[in-house]
Amino acid sequence: xxxxxxxxxxxxxxxxxxxxxxxxxxxxxxxxxxxxxxxxxxxxxxxxxxxxxxxxxxxxxxxxxxxxxxxxxxxxxxxxxxxxxxxxxxxxxxxxxxxxxxxxxxxxxxxxxxxxxxxxxxxxxxx
Numbered sequence: 001x002x003x004x005x006x007x008x009x010x011x012x013x014x015x016x017x018x019x020x021x022x023x024x025x026x027x028x029x030x031x032x033x034x035x036x037x038x039x040x041x042x043x044x045x046x047x048x049x050x051x052x053x054x055x056x057x058x059x060x061x062x063x064x065x066x067x068x069x070x071x072x073x074x075x076x077x078x079x080x081x082x083x084x085x086x087x088x089x090x091x092x093x094x095x096x097x098x099x100x101x102x103x104x105x106x107x108x109x110x111x112x113x114x115x116x117x118x119x120x121x122x123x124x125x126x127x
Contacts, residue, residue, distance in 0.1 A: 002117050003028065004095050009121030016085050018123060022078040022095030028116050029076040031097035035109035036069060036080045038091035038123075045094070047109030049080060060108040063089075085125045092120040 008020040020036070035050035049069040051057045057069050068081040078095050096114035103113035 001115060002119055004097060004116055004118035006093065006095050006118040006121040009093060009123045011124040011126065012085055014086060014125055014127050016125075017081070017083045018085065020080040020082070020093055020095075020121060020123075022080075022118055024076050024078075024095075024097055024116065026076070028097040028099055029073070031099050031116075032101045033098040033103040033105060033109070033114070034069075034071055034078045035096045035098075035103065035111075035114055036067075036078070036093060037096060037109060037111050038089075038093045039120075040091045045111050046091075047111050050103065050105050050109035051078075052105045056105050058105040058108060082123070085123075087125050087127060090123060090125045092122050094118055094120045 004024045037047045039045040048060045051069045066084045070079045095118045097116040098114045
């Protein structure tokens with residue numbers, strides 16, 4: 001279900017930074033896990049970062065050390081700080097929430113385990 005709303009995408013040069021935000025409706029406030037994924041045309045959606053209610057985070061190897069996921073649980077906002085952006089970070093970025101306890105943070109997020117999604121925000125990295 002598309003119920004979340006991402007913002008913060010845009011264009012940046014390699015090595016630059018962007019910060020994404022995601023706001024959800026009240027009924028996603030107690031999500032067990034929240035995550036960011038990204039997708040480029042012709043490829044599968046890739047889960048890149050997830051965080052659980054306790055603040056434990058996990059990252060895909062492709063973004064580890066460069067991206068940071070965080071959450072403001074009181075206001076139901078999810079963030080993704082992206083540093084040292086590279087050309088292959090160019091993608092549509094989506095936030096997601098799991099309210100049925102299907103997901104975990106034992107590894108990079110599995111998109112099928114999230115039941116609420118946003119429509120995405122585009123990130124373009126150029127040289």
